[in-house]
Amino acid sequence: xxxxxASLGSTAIEGKLRSPARPYGKKRSIMPGFGITFGFTIFxxxxxxxxxxxxxxxxxxxxxxxxxxxxxxxxxxxxSYRLSFGAAAAAAAVNSVFGLLxxxxxxxxxxxxxRLVSAMVDLPFALPTAVAGIALTAIYAPNGWLGQYLExxxxxxxYTPLGVVVALVFVGLPxxxxxxxxxxxxxxxxxxxxxxxxxxxxxDTFTRVILPAIGPALLTGFALAFARGVGxxxxxxxxxxxxxxxxxxxxxxxxxxxxxxxxxxxxxxASVMLxxxxxxLLVINLIQIWSRKRxxx
Amino acid sequence: xxxxxxxxxxxFGAFTALGDIDLEARPGEFxxxxxxxxxxxxxxxxxxxxxxxPDTGTVAFDGVDVTxxxxxxxxxxxxxxxxxxxxxxxxADNVAFGLTVRKRSTRPAKxxxxxxxxxxxxxxxxxxxxxxxxxxxxxxxxxxVALARALAVEPRILLLDxxxxxxxxxxxxxxxxxLRELHDRMGLTSIFVTHDQEEALELADxxxxxxxxxxEQVSAPEAIYNDPASAFVFDFVGESNRLPxxxxxxxxxxxxxxxxxxxxxxxxxxxxxxxxxxxxxxxGAGAAALPAVVSLARPRGGGTRIEAxxxxxxxxxxxxxxxxxxxxxxxxxxxxxxxxxxxxxx
Ligand SMILES: Nc1ncnc2c1ncn2[C@@H]1O[C@H](COP(=O)(O)OP(=O)(O)O)[C@@H](O)[C@H]1O
Ligand SMILES: [Mg+2]
Numbered sequence: 292x293x294x295x296x297a298s299l300g301s302t303a304i305e306g307k308l309r310s311p312a313r314p315y316g317k318k319r320s321i322m323p324g325f326g327i328t329f330g331f332t333i334f335x336x337x338x339x340x341x342x343x344x345x346x347x348x349x350x351x352x353x354x355x356x357x358x359x360x361x362x363x364x365x366x367x368x369x370x371s372y373r374l375s376f377g378a379a380a381a382a383a384a385v386n387s388v389f390g391l392l393x394x395x396x397x398x399x400x401x402x403x404x405x406r407l408v409s410a411m412v413d414l415p416f417a418l419p420t421a422v423a424g425i426a427l428t429a430i431y432a433p434n435g436w437l438g439q440y441l442e443x444x445x446x447x448x449x450y451t452p453l454g455v456v457v458a459l460v461f462v463g464l465p466x467x468x469x470x471x472x473x474x475x476x477x478x479x480x481x482x483x484x485x486x487x488x489x490x491x492x493x494x495d496t497f498t499r500v501i502l503p504a505i506g507p508a509l510l511t512g513f514a515l516a517f518a519r520g521v522g523x524x525x526x527x528x529x530x531x532x533x534x535x536x537x538x539x540x541x542x543x544x545x546x547x548x549x550x551x552x553x554x555x556x557x558x559x560x561a562s563v564m565l566x567x568x569x570x571x572l573l574v575i576n577l578i579q580i581w582s583r584k585r586x587x588x
Numbered sequence: 589x590x591x592x593x594x595x596x597x598x599x600f601g602a603f604t605a606l607g608d609i610d611l612e613a614r615p616g617e618f619x620x621x622x623x624x625x626x627x628x629x630x631x632x633x634x635x636x637x638x639x640x641x642p643d644t645g646t647v648a649f650d651g652v653d654v655t656x657x658x659x660x661x662x663x664x665x666x667x668x669x670x671x672x673x674x675x676x677x678x679x680a681d682n683v684a685f686g687l688t689v690r691k692r693s694t695r696p697a698k699x700x701x702x703x704x705x706x707x708x709x710x711x712x713x714x715x716x717x718x719x720x721x722x723x724x725x726x727x728x729x730x731x732x733v734a735l736a737r738a739l740a741v742e743p744r745i746l747l748l749d750x751x752x753x754x755x756x757x758x759x760x761x762x763x764x765x766x767l768r769e770l771h772d773r774m775g776l777t778s779i780f781v782t783h784d785q786e787e788a789l790e791l792a793d794x795x796x797x798x799x800x801x802x803x804e805q806v807s808a809p810e811a812i813y814n815d816p817a818s819a820f821v822f823d824f825v826g827e828s829n830r831l832p833x834x835x836x837x838x839x840x841x842x843x844x845x846x847x848x849x850x851x852x853x854x855x856x857x858x859x860x861x862x863x864x865x866x867x868x869x870x871x872g873a874g875a876a877a878l879p880a881v882v883s884l885a886r887p888r889g890g891g892t893r894i895e896a897x898x899x900x901x902x903x904x905x906x907x908x909x910x911x912x913x914x915x916x917x918x919x920x921x922x923x924x925x926x927x928x929x930x931x932x933x934x
Pocket of ligand 1: 627629
């Protein structure tokens with residue numbers, strides 16, 4: 292292959308290059324009102340999020356450091372963290388896979404009942420979580436619809452950590468589907484066709500073209516589903532069995548403390564959960580910023 | 589590599605996008621598919637590429653039937669209308685994609701791929717932009733990345749869908765001359781889609797004019813312009829005036845005036861007379877010509893563009909005058925169409 296002798300006119304070569312993204316502060320924006328909107332955002336977040344949350348810390352501070360550690364990091368609390376965070380992560384992972392699949396089907400195929408399926412995806416949002424918990428328990432209990440077939444196979448779902456995961460999969464599904472759906476729709480068919488025209492098979496096209504493009508959105512869905520899972524209470528308590536050290540989630544432990552009028556103890560556990568959740572979500576956000584930056588300058 | 593399309597038809601539901609298309613691209617040929625929006629150009633190109641499958645008919649490359657081969661196996665380069673670049677990959681990774689997805693046995697070594705990418709970026713004159721992302725490029729540059737990416741797999745056939753559609757006029761002109769050079773040097777057989785007649789006539793060896801899913805004419809650019817096969821082609825490939833006439837005794841009649849035109853094959857009865865603005869003789873009023881009143885005269889190119897109204901016709905005639913004393917608005921003139929063409933009224 293040799294270079295052609297023809298050359299492009301200067302316009303084509305020099306073509307307006309967009310300068311690499313500048314930090315926001317240095318760029319004059321055509322959108323006025325940054326000061327006001329930013330100020331309001333901070334104020335609003337303080338009012339709705341920060342103030343109530345700091346109340347948790349203030350309350351727990353009443354315990355004193357030694358007692359705080361005793362309650363917040365007791366063996367039982369630690370076991371509940373492991374379950375809550377572990378199950379939430381597992382459920383979010385499951386939802387990432389199947390949520391992506393559902394989003395894919397909803398975006399890419401036109402089929403009768405598509406709207407119905409789409410509406411079904413949102414049901415876990417609308418359903419009172421206790422209803423979901425009761426329904427799931429009825430299905431997965433050893434004598435339930437599904438449970439009776441799983442039991443002989445040695446699979447126990449209800450009243451085990453696995454049951455917790457099942458409940459969290461249920462409540463977290465919409466987050467992944469709804470995060471991924473618009474990005475997938477926007478991705479367009481033509482990049483897939485371009486990959487195929489370059490000789491890429493389905494697997495290469497998926498792993499190297501589609502997945503990286505929807506990665507940030509998928510991560511958002513994962514983060515939302517995860518966050519929801521960590522805090523989930525209503526649907527879990529019915530199916531979990533709530534055995535301390537085995538199938539007791541942190542939110543339940545907090546409620547238990549409250550029922551014993553141990554408010555400081557409850558807030559200690561809540562504080563630990565808060566910090567851990569915040570740290571994890573921050574990490575996810577940073578990964579997102581990093582991956583977004585690579586795509587759009 | 590030659591391309592033979594025989595008896596292709598394609599329907600989308602009840603809508604016939606392509607009806608019975610026969611087309612041949614000779615090895616090394618640069619073919620333009622020209623037609624208005626919705627005429628089926630993209631559909632035909634996609635069927636040739638293997639992105640779409642026809643309801644009937646076959647596609648063959650060098651005599652080998654590829655109708656049922658998916659695009660992955662056809663070895664054609666395809667440049668998409670919106671470029672379809674991979675946004676999350678650098679320019680260099682975009683170009684390398686076709687090589688890096690090859691099976692291990694045929695995949696070049698990393699260093700070799702890097703060298704090829706360098707070469708291709710050089711070819712499309714984007715040498716220093718390999719590390720950028722598509723979002724950081726201008727339209728013309730993205731276009732060329734798309735082209736380099738398609739060429740990386742060394743296709744023998746290059747298919748381009750409105751390759752210059754999204755670019756501004758100057759960039760477009762440079763780019764198409766350059767593309768033509770590239771085509772010749774690499775010995776490709778290329779088909780490109782356009783709705784711009786000037787582009788098709790300037791660039792292609794032969795032009796395929798399409799309308800409503802059928803081919804109206806396949807000819808060299810000069811023949812398309814000078815010897816259009818149908819009223820549609822005459823109208824689509826250049827400016828034209830049309831007059832409703834009736835044909836009697838070898839002459840065309842319009843409101844009491846008769847023209848001598850080649851009526852070959854046109855049966856007596858209603859017909860439409862077509863002529864181009866520059867194919868007229870403008871004479872003084874009263875001469876044996878179509879009487880008209882100048883309504884507008886403005887300079888254009890080397891001469892004067894005149895709009896003149898005639899009795900019995902709503903729209904004014906568009907005429908070019910190249911002499912020294914152009915008529916002025918209000919003047920009465922006589923118009924004698926030269927090289928006029930008759931097509932059956934439709
Ligand atoms: N996938 C499709 N489904 C339904 N109709 C289609 C599809 N693709 C193209 N068409 C229709 O076929 C006709 C020809 O389309 P196309 O080949 O894109 O025309 P062109 O490229 O000449 O503008 C258009 O009327 C278009 O609406
Ligand atoms: Mg098109």
